[in-house]
Amino acid sequence: MEKTVAVVLAAGEGKRMKSNYSKVVHKVCGKPIIERVTESVKKANIEKCILVVGHKKEQVMELLGESVGYAIQEEQLGTGHAVMQAVPLLGDAKNVVILCGDAPLITEETIKEVISINEKEGRAATIITANFDNPTGYGRVIRDAKGAVKAIVEEKDATADEKKVTEINSSMYCFDKEALCSALGKLTNNNAQHEYYLTDVIKIMIDENKKVDTYIVKDKSEIMGINNRVQLYEASEILKKKINTMHMLNGVTIISPDNTYIEEGVQIGKDTIIYPGTILEKNTIIGENCVIGQNNRITNTIVGNNTEIISSVLIDSKVGNNTHIGPFAWLRPNSNVGDNIRIGDFVEIKNSNIGNGTKVSHLTYVGDSDIGENVNFGCGTVTVNYDGINKHRTVVGNNVFIGCNTNLVAPVKLGDRVYTAAGTTVTDDVPDDALVIGRCRQEIKNGWTKGKIKGC
Ligand code: UD1
Ligand code: MG
Numbered sequence: 001m002e003k004t005v006a007v008v009l010a011a012g013e014g015k016r017m018k019s020n021y022s023k024v025v026h027k028v029c030g031k032p033i034i035e036r037v038t039e040s041v042k043k044a045n046i047e048k049c050i051l052v053v054g055h056k057k058e059q060v061m062e063l064l065g066e067s068v069g070y071a072i073q074e075e076q077l078g079t080g081h082a083v084m085q086a087v088p089l090l091g092d093a094k095n096v097v098i099l100c101g102d103a104p105l106i107t108e109e110t111i112k113e114v115i116s117i118n119e120k121e122g123r124a125a126t127i128i129t130a131n132f133d134n135p136t137g138y139g140r141v142i143r144d145a146k147g148a149v150k151a152i153v154e155e156k157d158a159t160a161d162e163k164k165v166t167e168i169n170s171s172m173y174c175f176d177k178e179a180l181c182s183a184l185g186k187l188t189n190n191n192a193q194h195e196y197y198l199t200d201v202i203k204i205m206i207d208e209n210k211k212v213d214t215y216i217v218k219d220k221s222e223i224m225g226i227n228n229r230v231q232l233y234e235a236s237e238i239l240k241k242k243i244n245t246m247h248m249l250n251g252v253t254i255i256s257p258d259n260t261y262i263e264e265g266v267q268i269g270k271d272t273i274i275y276p277g278t279i280l281e282k283n284t285i286i287g288e289n290c291v292i293g294q295n296n297r298i299t300n301t302i303v304g305n306n307t308e309i310i311s312s313v314l315i316d317s318k319v320g321n322n323t324h325i326g327p328f329a330w331l332r333p334n335s336n337v338g339d340n341i342r343i344g345d346f347v348e349i350k351n352s353n354i355g356n357g358t359k360v361s362h363l364t365y366v367g368d369s370d371i372g373e374n375v376n377f378g379c380g381t382v383t384v385n386y387d388g389i390n391k392h393r394t395v396v397g398n399n400v401f402i403g404c405n406t407n408l409v410a411p412v413k414l415g416d417r418v419y420t421a422a423g424t425t426v427t428d429d430v431p432d433d434a435l436v437i438g439r440c441r442q443e444i445k446n447g448w449t450k451g452k453i454k455g456c
Contacts, residue, residue, distance in 0.1 A: 002094035004048075004115055006041040007086045009171070010034055010101025011054030011073040016228040022056035024101040025063055026232055029239040030263040030281060033226060034060060036104035038068055043108035044115075046097065050089050052082045060101075078195025079171065080187045087181055095119065096175045098198070103225045104235060106172065110222055114174045114215045124179035124210035125202060127152070128172040130220045138168035139199050141214060149212050152199035156192040167214070169199060170223035179210055239264075269305065293326070301331070304339065317349075320356070338373075355398065368410065369394040378404035378422060385410045397432065 014023025024034035031039075034051070041049045053060050054073040061070060071086040083098060090096060095115050099106060110128065118126040127149070129141050139152045140162055152169045153162050183201040191197060205212050217223055221238050224231065243264060244257040251270030254260050259276035262268075266280045269288030274280075277295035286292060286303045293310030301314045304321035312326035319325060320339035329343045332350035337343060341354055344361035352366050355373035360366060364377050367385040375396055383394040384407050392410035396402070400414055403422035408414070415432035424438040449456070 001045070001112070001115055002119060003092065004046050004095040004097060004174075005090050005093040005177075006044075006046045006049045006097045006099060006111075007071075007083060007090075008034070008037055008041070008049060008051045008068075008099045008101045009079060009082045010060060011052050011057070011076055011082055012102070013055045013076065014102065014227070017232075018229075022059045023226065025056075025059050026226070028104050028226075028232065028235045029243070029261075032063055033104040033235075034064065034101050037099055037101055037106060038064060040106050040108045040111060041097075041099070044097075044111040046111070048091065048093070050086045051101065052085055054082075078189065078193070079198035080184060080196035080201060083180070083198055084184050084187075084196070087184065090177055090181075093177050096177050096180050098171070098173045098175065100171050100225055102227070103170070103172065103223055105222045105224055105238060107219075107222055110215075110217055114172075117215055118174040118176065121213070122211060123213060124176050124183075124205045125212045126174045127202065127212070127214045128170040128217055128223060129167050129214040130170060130217050130223055131166045132168050132220070133166070135163075135166050135168045139171070140165040141167040141169060143167075149202070149214060150206060151203040154191065154193070154197060154199065167216075170217065171198070171225075172223060173198075175201075179205055183208075287321070296326070366394075368392065369396065369408075371396045372398035372400065372416070374398060375400045375402065377402045378406060380405040381408070382406075383408045383410060 010024050017023045025032045028036060038049055050069045050071055052071045052073050054076055069089055071089055073082050073085045095118060097111060097115060114126050114128055137155055139154045140158055142150045142153055142162060144150050183204040186204050187196045187200055189196050202212055224235055226232050226235055240261060243262050244254055244260060247268050248254055252268045253273040256276040260274055260278050262280045263282060265283045268286045271288055272286055272290040274292045275294040278292050279297045282300040284298050284301050287305035289306045290303060291308040295311045296309050298314045301317045303319045306321055307319055307323045310326035312329040314331040316333035317331040317335040319337045322339055323337060323341040325343045328345045330348045334351040335349040336353045338354060338356040340357045342359040342361055346363045347360050348365045350367040352369040354371045357374040358371055360377040362379040364381045365383060367383050368391050369383050381402050385391050394408045394410045395413040397414055397416035399417045401419045403420045403424060405423045406420045407425040409425060409427045412426055413429040415430060417433045418430045419435045420426060421437040424436055426436055426438060430436045
């Protein structure tokens with residue numbers, strides 16, 4: 001493959017998204033539309049990628065930074081005009097691939113294929129096309145009696161007969177750079193929309209007896225463009241299905257793939273079962289033989305083997321083997337939960353290490369803490385980590401028994417084998433093997449309620 005540069009058209013307004021954000025920064029399966037396009041470009045081994053930006057360009061430029069080059073199209077005067085803005089940046093490339101910033105499903109295979117065909121056949125242009133049952137709205141590929149491409153005609157400029165053609169222009173192409181630049185110089189905006197159509201470049205080339213043909217894409221979804229939220233959903237569904245199918249073929253049971261959302265970066269071990277309503281995001285890794293029960297959201301978290309997680313939220317955390325989480329637990333960032341642990345209902349853990357064999361079964365907050373092994377938390381324990389200005393750590397040794405409704409006022413340290421009486425507020429460090437009681441002694445006033453309780 002000779003030197004190739006990619007030009008991605010992303011200056012359009014995207015009105016139909018009805019959004020304050022640029023259309024191309026909206027996400028499909030967790031990743032911005034435009035980033036999917038530029039990633040496919042990179043995977044196709046094209047080093048230079050130029051984005052034509054205009055509407056809400058700051059958002060696009062902030063997202064992609066210096067990973068790509070930019071050509072600014074101040075006024076959106078058509079797709080041909082957009083490509084003209086990138087011409088000064090094309091350099092010494094032989095091939096120019098044009099892609100749409102709003103068509104995120106294009107693959108590196110198709111990009112490589114179209115470059116290879118254009119080069120091998122010595123063409124001036126190869127247009128990526130597809131046959132659509134309903135071609136309404138698209139530019140149609142018009143062929144002569146022998147089947148050779150004559151032109152691309154836009155819907156608004158098409159005759160009734162031309163409108164019947166089902167082969168549509170994807171608005172993605174591979175051009176020979178010299179032929180493209182020469183034809184761009186001859187474009188006019190003499191059409192229904194008074195725009196400089198990139199599609200007219202094709203007719204100009206053919207009139208000059210240059211070789212032009214199409215590449216009919218194998219999977220039509222690759223050229224799907226996103227113009228509104230319904231199409232955003234449709235593209236996400238296509239990707240979701242691909243990802244879930246891949247995991248199932250790798251040995252993961254997904255009870256209801258339609259109701260399971262897994263992003264691309266996620267890895268899952270074999271014999272793990274995923275129940276409906278689960279969302280696995282970013283670089284989450286789930287081990288083998290786990291049960292990921294209903295309605296979990298697990299983001300950027302590493303989970304070991306044989307672990308069960310039900311109806312919980314886990315973010316930027318780590319969970320070991322044979323551990324049980326949930327229902328209704330929340331692991332906030334930097335929670336490191338070991339092996340053989342039980343984290344039960346309405347338990348919140350944040351920025352803490354929980355040692356192996358520990359049980360935090362109900363209604364407990366563990367924040368900024370280092371908890372040893374085989375600790376038993378009674379119901380309603382709170383690590384009091386925040387004094388209004390600073391956060392402080394709680395350190396708990398091994399084999400500690402924490403009674404119900406204990407407050408551990410940080411900074412505080414409990415040794416090994418400590419026992420806290422229920423209802424205790426611990427404010428000072430407790431040595432190994434001690435019992436700590438910090439609560440009012442119970443008083444009984446016999447007969448005190450007589451005459452004070454209605455009807456008694
Ligand atoms: C274009 C094609 C049409 C094709 C269709 C596929 C032309 C004239 N028509 O039509 O044949 O079937 O795409 O979806 O090329 N853009 C700019 N600057 C502009 C205009 C557009 O950057 O001045 C960008 C848009 O952001 C978008 C892409 O170019 O990513 C396509 O533009 P759009 O207005 O959607 O073109 P269509 O009318 O759909
Ligand atoms: Mg369009």
